[in-house]
Structure formats: structure tokens, C-alpha cells
Amino acid sequence: MKIPTLHIPDGFISAPVSLLFLVISGFFVFLALRGAKKQLDEKVAPLAGLAAVFIFAMQMINFPVAAGTSGHLIGGALAAILIGPWAGVLAVTVVLIVQALVFADGGLTAIGLNVFIMSVLATLGAWYLFRFFQKIFPKNRIGFLTATAIASYLSVPISALGFTFQFALGGTAAITLDKVLIAMVGVHSVIGIGEAIITVLTISAVLSVRKDLVFGASKLKVSLVR
Amino acid sequence: MGSLHKHVSEGVYQHRHNWFHELPSHIKIASVFSFVLVVVLTPGNFYQAHLSFALIVIGLLIWNQIALSAIRKRLIIEIPFVLFAFFLPIFGTDPRIDFFGLRLSEPGLWAGWNILIKATIGVMMSLILSSSTPQRELLVGLEKLKFPKLLVQIMSFMIRYTVVVTEELKRMAIARESRCFEAKGPKQWSVLARSAGALFIRSYERGERVHMAMLSRGYTGALPLTTVQFSSRRDLINGTLLPLVALSVFLIWSVILN
Numbered sequence: 409m410k411i412p413t414l415h416i417p418d419g420f421i422s423a424p425v426s427l428l429f430l431v432i433s434g435f436f437v438f439l440a441l442r443g444a445k446k447q448l449d450e451k452v453a454p455l456a457g458l459a460a461v462f463i464f465a466m467q468m469i470n471f472p473v474a475a476g477t478s479g480h481l482i483g484g485a486l487a488a489i490l491i492g493p494w495a496g497v498l499a500v501t502v503v504l505i506v507q508a509l510v511f512a513d514g515g516l517t518a519i520g521l522n523v524f525i526m527s528v529l530a531t532l533g534a535w536y537l538f539r540f541f542q543k544i545f546p547k548n549r550i551g552f553l554t555a556t557a558i559a560s561y562l563s564v565p566i567s568a569l570g571f572t573f574q575f576a577l578g579g580t581a582a583i584t585l586d587k588v589l590i591a592m593v594g595v596h597s598v599i600g601i602g603e604a605i606i607t608v609l610t611i612s613a614v615l616s617v618r619k620d621l622v623f624g625a626s627k628l629k630v631s632l633v634r
Numbered sequence: 635m636g637s638l639h640k641h642v643s644e645g646v647y648q649h650r651h652n653w654f655h656e657l658p659s660h661i662k663i664a665s666v667f668s669f670v671l672v673v674v675l676t677p678g679n680f681y682q683a684h685l686s687f688a689l690i691v692i693g694l695l696i697w698n699q700i701a702l703s704a705i706r707k708r709l710i711i712e713i714p715f716v717l718f719a720f721f722l723p724i725f726g727t728d729p730r731i732d733f734f735g736l737r738l739s740e741p742g743l744w745a746g747w748n749i750l751i752k753a754t755i756g757v758m759m760s761l762i763l764s765s766s767t768p769q770r771e772l773l774v775g776l777e778k779l780k781f782p783k784l785l786v787q788i789m790s791f792m793i794r795y796t797v798v799v800t801e802e803l804k805r806m807a808i809a810r811e812s813r814c815f816e817a818k819g820p821k822q823w824s825v826l827a828r829s830a831g832a833l834f835i836r837s838y839e840r841g842e843r844v845h846m847a848m849l850s851r852g853y854t855g856a857l858p859l860t861t862v863q864f865s866s867r868r869d870l871i872n873g874t875l876l877p878l879v880a881l882s883v884f885l886i887w888s889v890i891l892n
Contacts, residue, residue, distance in 0.1 A: 419752020423674045457791020458841035461799045502788045512708045512760035580745035582726040613831025
């Protein structure tokens with residue numbers, strides 16, 4: 409059994425809160441559009457587009473866990489570290505919009521909610537965590553990958569926290585919030601381990617061959633190649 | 635991995651002739667979006683209204699001859715939230731009522747129903763939209779709805795290259811398998827991740843190559859129009875029909891129920 413992606417469907421969160429997050433996410437997407445244009449100028453569209461395809465394809469790779477179950481990557485941290493925070497936000501956002509429009513995965517009215525969790529929290533959030541830990545750890549391959557591991561791990565429970573926040577604002581009152589919080593953050597604290605391992609393994613694979621393509625490694629002067 | 639291609643192409647547009655299919659895509663997107671918005675706005679305990687919405691959706695599904703297999707696939711996406719909806723009556727807050735011999739939470743039952751019906755209607759409407767509109771038309775529609783141009787461009791790249799890249803992924807899987815690789819557990823993750831890394835490099839390089847090729851053909855960044863869609867006043871009226879019907883269903887039931 410494959411654990412499917414969890415995109416919020418229509419009606420899970422109330423309409424006013426869904427629209428509120430559409431505005432909030434819209435603002436961050438606007439920032440990302442501006443930031444990415446500055447960073448990549450006219451190369452944005454093809455590169456972010458292919459990155460979006462890559463993330464979409466990446467989510468199709470089944471990573472077997474045990475007893476016939478398998479999980480897959482969420483990919484926010486991976487996108488941010490590989491192609492930069494702004495292009496990463498755009499790529500993840502586009503994946504979410506296409507999934508909602510074409511594959512009915514995630515509600516049309518819930519797009520703002522999903523973009524907030526996956527693009528703003530899991531991608532942009534992971535990037536700032538990554539930069540923070542990159543400054544703390546030594547400027548070598550191990551330090552780089554450790555920062556990657558922590559950022560990608562934390563991005564998952566942080567997204568779960570974000571979902572709980574949305575649920576508190578616009579979810580049903582039929583279940584007490586502490587139950588939702590414990591279940592969501594609990595489950596995602598475990599899922600995060602898989603996310604961290606896969607992200608580190610993938611980035612280290614790219615690092616070994618094409619260090620120049622890893623955006624997060626662009627400021628490192630020391631050779632990261634083994 | 636054999637199902638990869640199927641998964642990618644399953645959102646396929648099916649050609650039919652009726653006014654809903656021929657509605658200009660921007661009007662259709664707005665129409666479907668506002669219909670779903672009205673459904674989401676309607677409180678769950680107006681269940682008569684939701685049953686009427688469900689009838690409209692079933693009517694649309696039949697009218698547009700949407701295959702049962704497509705409907706089944708979309709419903710599978712919902713499963714995690716269906717589970718959540720079933721947990722709500724069990725773990726929900728008091729008061730409890732007897733429901734087929736079980737002591738269940740009354741607010742939980744309503745909340746579970748609310749999630750199930752709205753999510754299902756949303757998924758079905760999205761299916762109706764994607765099977766009645768070619769993917770390219772969806773992009774043109776978004777552009778007309780004043781979606782940021784850059785975002786539409788990124789989407790068009792994604793839609794165009796999804797099949798190419800997932801086919802590449804499939805070839806890599808075949809290459810792994812022909813070298814006796816079998817993914818059994820986390821021990822094999824490093825091999826899979828290396829494939830993913832290679833896929834990223836190939837995608838990135840493809841992006842650069844495609845960009846160069848497009849520049850050399852005079853790419854300016856705008857989505858070239860191959861078909862021009864005129865939206866008449868009639869289209870506009872047809873487009874407002876769906877949300878208008880939903881709104882009146884909501885109003886009628888709220889008058890009756892009060």
C-alpha cells in the first residue's frame with residue numbers, strides 16, 4: 409500500500425479561512441515571483457517548470473518501508489536547497505495547482521491552504537532553517553548535509569503544525585484541538601525521518617556529480633566533492 | 635512503475651459536444667470554482683441542500699459521460715480524509731447519541747458528514763473540469779483570469795514535460811531492475827535516491843536545453859495562442875448558471891429550514 413499525498417480537500421476547512429489563506433499564500437507567491445526573477449531572470453520559467461516536473465515525478469518514486477507499505481517524498485526542503493527558495497516555492501506551488509486542477513488532488517477552494525503548508529512552510533521555512541543550521545555547522549560536506557537533514561526533518565512537523573493552526577481557525581469544533589495536534593505532529597514527526605533521509609541521500613548524490621547545480625551549496629567555497 | 639504513464643495521462647480530456655464542454659475555459663474555471671465555493675459555504679447540517687448539490691454533480695457526471703474508472707480513481711485520493719471523517723464520530727466531543735447501536739458523538743457525525751460530502755463534491759467537480767477542458771486550455775483560462783504570467787508559463791512547462799520526465803523515470807527503473815535491483819526496504823533507499831539525484835540533473839539540464847532552443851526560436855515569454863476563444867454574452871450567462879443554481883439551492887433550503 410502506498411501512502412498517498414495528503415492535500416486538503418474542499419470543505420475540510422471553512423470557506424472564509426480557505427479564502428484568507430488564498431490571500432496569504434498569494435502574497436508569498438508574489439514575493440517568490442519577484443525573488444525568482446531577480447535570481448534567475450528569464451530562465452525562471454523553464455528551470456522552475458522542470459523542477460516542478462522533477463518534484464512531481466519524485467513523489468511517484470515509492471520508498472519501501474516495511475510489510476508492503478511505502479512512502480514518498482514531500483519535497484519542499486529538497487526543492488528549496490536544490491534550486492533556491494523562491495524558484496522552489498514557485499515549483500511546489502505549480503505542482504499543487506496542477507494536482508488540484510488536473511488530478512483532483514487537493515480541493516480547488518483549498519489551494520491557498522495547501523500552498524501555505526507545502527510551499528510557504530515546508531519549502532520557504534525549510535530554506536531559512538537550512539541557512540540557520542548551515543551557519544552553525546562546519547562549512548564542509550558533512551556540515552552541509554547535517555543542515556540539510558535537520559531542515560528537511562523539521563519541515564515536516566512544522567507543516568503539520570501549520571495544518572493544525574488552519575484547523576484551529578476553520579476546522580470542525582467536533583474534535584478537541586489537542587487530539588488533532590497530537591495526532592498530526594506525532595505522525596509527522598515520524599514521517600519527517602524518512603523525508604530527511606531521502607532528501608540528504610538525493611542531495612548528496614547530486615553534490616557528488618554536479619555541485620554547481622545545488623543552489624544551497626553555491627556559497628560554499630570549500631570543495632564539497634568527495 | 636508500469637502504472638506511471640497511466641497515472642500521468644489519466645487526467646485526460648475527453649472530447650464531447652455540449653455547451654459545458656465548449657464554454658471558454660476561463661469562464662468554466664470560474665464557474666466550477668464558484669460552485670464549489672457555494673457548496674463549501676453551505677453549512678453541513680443543511681443536508682437537504684447538500685443532497686441537491688450531489689444530484690447536480692451526478693447529473694453533470696452523467697451528462698458529460700465521465701467513466702466510472704475515472705471517478706473511482708479520484709475517490710481513492712480521498713481515502714485519508716474519509717478515515718478522518720469516520721474517526722470524528724468516535725473521538726468527537728459530547729453529546730453522544732445512539733447511532734445503529736453505537737454511542738457516537740453527535741457533532742462528530744455532523745462534522746464527518748460535512749467533510750465527506752464537500753470533499754466528494756469538490757473532487758467530482760474538479761474531475762468534470764479536467765475531463766471537459768484540454769490542459770492547454772486550462773492554462774489559457776488561468777492566464778485570462780489574470781493569473782501571474784510567469785506562474786502560467788511554469789505550469790505550461792510542467793504540463794508539457796511531465797510525460798517526458800516520468801518516462802525517463804520509468805527507463806531508470808527498468809535499468810535498475812535489469813541489474814537485479816529490487817526495492818525491499820530502507821536499505822535500498824540510497825540507490826533510489828541516487829536515481830532521483832540523476833533525474834534532477836537530467837531535468838535541470840533539459841530545462842536549460844529547452845530554454846536555449848526556445849530562445850533561438852524567438853521565445854518572448856508569452857503563451858502563443860493557437861486557437862482564439864471568443865466569449866459571447868451567451869457563454870457568460872451559461873457560465874453563471876452553475877453557481878447561480880447552487881446559490882438558489884442554498885437560499886431555498888435555508889428559507890425552508892428556518
